[in-house]
Amino acid sequence: MKRKLSAAIAALLVASLAISAAPAAYAETASASTSVTAESASEDSSTNNSDDMKAALTIVKSRYDIPEEYTVFDYSASKYRGRKKFVFTWRTEDNKSYINATVYGGVITSFNSSPEEFSSSSSMSFCPFSDSEYKTKAMNYVYQLNPGLKGMLSFISMRYSISSSDVRLYFSLVYKGVEIDDNSIYVVLDKETGELKSYSGDYWDDGAYTEPGTALSREEIQAIYREDVTLKPYYRISYDSEGNQLVNIVYTTSDSVLYDAATGEDSTIWDDYNKYMNTSRYTNGEVVVEEADSEESYDMGAGVEVTTATADVSFTESELKSMDEVDGLLSADEVTKLLYKDKYLGITSKYKLDSSYLTKSEGDDSTTYTWSLSYNLNTEDDYSYVSVNCDAISGKVISFYKSSASSKKEIDVDDANELAAAAAEYYMGDKFDEYVAKTSNTSPVSSTKDYTETSRTLYYVRYVNNIEVTGDTVNIRVNSAGEVTSFSYNYTDADFGDGKVISTSTAFDKLFEQKEMRLYYDGFRDLESKSHIYLLYTMDNWYINAKTGKLCNYNGIEITDSTTSDDCPYTDIEDSAYKDEIEILYRHGVFLTTEDTLSPKKAVTEKEFTAMLNSLMSSSYYYINSATDANTSVSITRTDMAKVLVNRLNLTAAAELDGIYKSPYSDVAEDDENVGYIAIAKAYGLLPNTDSISPDSLVSREYALHCIYNYVMANSEN
Numbered sequence: 001m002k003r004k005l006s007a008a009i010a011a012l013l014v015a016s017l018a019i020s021a022a023p024a025a026y027a028e029t030a031s032a033s034t035s036v037t038a039e040s041a042s043e044d045s046s047t048n049n050s051d052d053m054k055a056a057l058t059i060v061k062s063r064y065d066i067p068e069e070y071t072v073f074d075y076s077a078s079k080y081r082g083r084k085k086f087v088f089t090w091r092t093e094d095n096k097s098y099i100n101a102t103v104y105g106g107v108i109t110s111f112n113s114s115p116e117e118f119s120s121s122s123s124m125s126f127c128p129f130s131d132s133e134y135k136t137k138a139m140n141y142v143y144q145l146n147p148g149l150k151g152m153l154s155f156i157s158m159r160y161s162i163s164s165s166d167v168r169l170y171f172s173l174v175y176k177g178v179e180i181d182d183n184s185i186y187v188v189l190d191k192e193t194g195e196l197k198s199y200s201g202d203y204w205d206d207g208a209y210t211e212p213g214t215a216l217s218r219e220e221i222q223a224i225y226r227e228d229v230t231l232k233p234y235y236r237i238s239y240d241s242e243g244n245q246l247v248n249i250v251y252t253t254s255d256s257v258l259y260d261a262a263t264g265e266d267s268t269i270w271d272d273y274n275k276y277m278n279t280s281r282y283t284n285g286e287v288v289v290e291e292a293d294s295e296e297s298y299d300m301g302a303g304v305e306v307t308t309a310t311a312d313v314s315f316t317e318s319e320l321k322s323m324d325e326v327d328g329l330l331s332a333d334e335v336t337k338l339l340y341k342d343k344y345l346g347i348t349s350k351y352k353l354d355s356s357y358l359t360k361s362e363g364d365d366s367t368t369y370t371w372s373l374s375y376n377l378n379t380e381d382d383y384s385y386v387s388v389n390c391d392a393i394s395g396k397v398i399s400f401y402k403s404s405a406s407s408k409k410e411i412d413v414d415d416a417n418e419l420a421a422a423a424a425e426y427y428m429g430d431k432f433d434e435y436v437a438k439t440s441n442t443s444p445v446s447s448t449k450d451y452t453e454t455s456r457t458l459y460y461v462r463y464v465n466n467i468e469v470t471g472d473t474v475n476i477r478v479n480s481a482g483e484v485t486s487f488s489y490n491y492t493d494a495d496f497g498d499g500k501v502i503s504t505s506t507a508f509d510k511l512f513e514q515k516e517m518r519l520y521y522d523g524f525r526d527l528e529s530k531s532h533i534y535l536l537y538t539m540d541n542w543y544i545n546a547k548t549g550k551l552c553n554y555n556g557i558e559i560t561d562s563t564t565s566d567d568c569p570y571t572d573i574e575d576s577a578y579k580d581e582i583e584i585l586y587r588h589g590v591f592l593t594t595e596d597t598l599s600p601k602k603a604v605t606e607k608e609f610t611a612m613l614n615s616l617m618s619s620s621y622y623y624i625n626s627a628t629d630a631n632t633s634v635s636i637t638r639t640d641m642a643k644v645l646v647n648r649l650n651l652t653a654a655a656e657l658d659g660i661y662k663s664p665y666s667d668v669a670e671d672d673e674n675v676g677y678i679a680i681a682k683a684y685g686l687l688p689n690t691d692s693i694s695p696d697s698l699v700s701r702e703y704a705l706h707c708i709y710n711y712v713m714a715n716s717e718n
């Protein structure tokens with residue numbers, strides 16, 4: 001039996017993440033004299049027991065030396081899900097430095113240190129340590145605070161920037177080489193000293209880990225997956241950056257499976273979660289699970305009324321062309337008269353046209369115009385509302401929604417299906433022949449003692465070459481009074497080819513060649529803070545191109561290796577005089593592109609240079625792809641470069657003051673209108689310490705990076 005995750009189970013997944021994000025006590029066993037375990041904490045509901053506080057304080061002070069000058073001490077005590085939580089704060093008398101530590105259930109779950117010497121400013125500097133040195137320092141601090149985590153840290157990523165004083169490191173946890181989901185460690189180091197600024201951890205410390213060696217082999221679990229999962233091909237239609245239509249066939253599955261890794265049976269993890277998180281469990285009550293009913297809603301929107309300007313104005317050539325196009329279209333009134341004859345809408349001359357909205361859509365080889373019209377009938381005896389979308393050239397109905405009188409009569413399933421099919425054929429003609437009714441259309445009525453099914457939405461899916469076309473559907477709602485109350489459809493003109501695909505068996509073979517079943521731990525904490533940990537197998541979401549057998553995205557486009565590295569990728573800077581500087585800037589997130597080549601001699605554009613300054617002066621990575629965006633900007637001179645920097649520093653007004661600047665270069669006149677910009681840029685270290693500058697010379701990419709490097713060095717505090 002395979003596990004298909006329902007909406008209710010998905011909701012439980014979200015809830016479990018929220019639970020795991022709460023303060024938690026984790027991943028180590030302290031010495032017997034100092035440990036405050038979940039069991040001992042639950043025996044006493046008091047949260048101010050001095051023995052418990054002493055034990056928690058001992059844990060912190062035995063692992064981190066609190067400086068003697070931190071003489072002011074504060075604390076708070078609380079209890080959460082059976083575990084005691086202490087938050088300790090040590091401060092200096094002048095409040096300029098502090099240390100904060102949280103002990104929850106006997107484990108240090110967070111730590112913050114802010115001595116006065118730590119800089120919180122955004123002054124620029126390069127990292128004095130290598131990435132491996134920062135990583136080692138961070139891991140040692142984690143092991144110092146929670147020794148039980150030794151051997152369980154797995155490095156994920158590191159982030160820092162020139163303008164930030166922080167180095168941020170992220171770790172996940174593993175048990176004997178197997179990843180533990182929803183368990184993570186976050187460490188912040190001082191960039192200049194490598195000392196610990198903060199630590200926080202969220203992980204399970206008290207649960208039993210099933211040994212990885214008990215798991216089925218990947219071959220065994222793959223065989224089970226083959227039997228459990230149904231592959232189905234789908235046509236996927238997308239468009240490239242130039243608007244060209246792309247048609248692919250994709251194999252995928254709607255089955256989402258979680259296996260007990262040791263047995264290959266469906267995992268009970270989320271059934272157990274539901275059981276343990278239900279408060280009735282803790283009063284020996286019966287566990288009851290109810291799935292919420294889902295309802296469909298329809299919102300066709302209300303159009304915007306089109307009005308005609310009467311002022312005496314002139315029009316541009318393109319405006320006149322658009323008006324000529326409109327002259328060839330049906331007017332809203334003309335479409336309305338056609339709709340009077342519609343078999344299912346029921347619009348008569350008694351209906352008032354409330355609003356009309358004309359839209360234009362450009363296709364590959366054609367342009368379509370659509371009227372969105374809304375009507376209402378509002379009399380003492382009746383009220384009705386109709387919203388219709390029509391082709392503005394032919395008046396053909398594309399979709400509609402209308403209100404209907406309430407009915408207490410139970411719908412007849414056979415009559416409903418017959419009416420829906422007739423309406424679809426009426427509006428779509430032969431196109432409807434390509435659509436297949438969904439099995440839900442003929443399911444028995446769901447009327448109960450308190451509810452009567454009086455209407456139903458019928459669904460149809462398009463098939464070409466016996467393959468479902470994603471997104472091409474027909475939806476029709478009918479009621480027991482014999483009315484069609486809504487209709488809409490999608491139909492895509494495309495070259496679908498012959499529809500030949502590899503077999504599902506071959507697709508599985510190709511899948512397992514490129515992607516493995518994932519072995520991992522997952523779990524949750526119950527309402528008594530006890531951890532429940534499961535060793536699982538799953539296959540993460542995937543798509544296979546049904547013709548090539550290659551892993552692909554949703555639309556069937558083959559996935560290429562998109563892994564990135566902090567190492568500078570440029571293969572064309574070996575001969576650059578600024579190679580080392582370019583590589584250092586890249587490491588710190590200041591670069592032009594992540595492509596394999598820089599084209600160092602190419603003139604830099606204003607947009608490129610501005611983007612680099614933005615990344616330089618913020619604590620986050622910021623770059624543009626020079627192959628796309630940047631070429632729309634103009635190349636800049638050395639004077640332009642100076643102006644960009646000065647503007648970025650908000651010193652424009654100062655730069656434009658007359659008569660106060662002496663030219664720093666022999667080839668820049670004292671009365672040059674840009675002398676202020678050049679003088680300021682040189683003072684900030686962006687421009688070189690040379691006799692001349694060639695102010696009108698274009699700046700190459702490598703030289704721009706060289707100038708930025710000099711700017712950082714000139715403005716660095718170290």
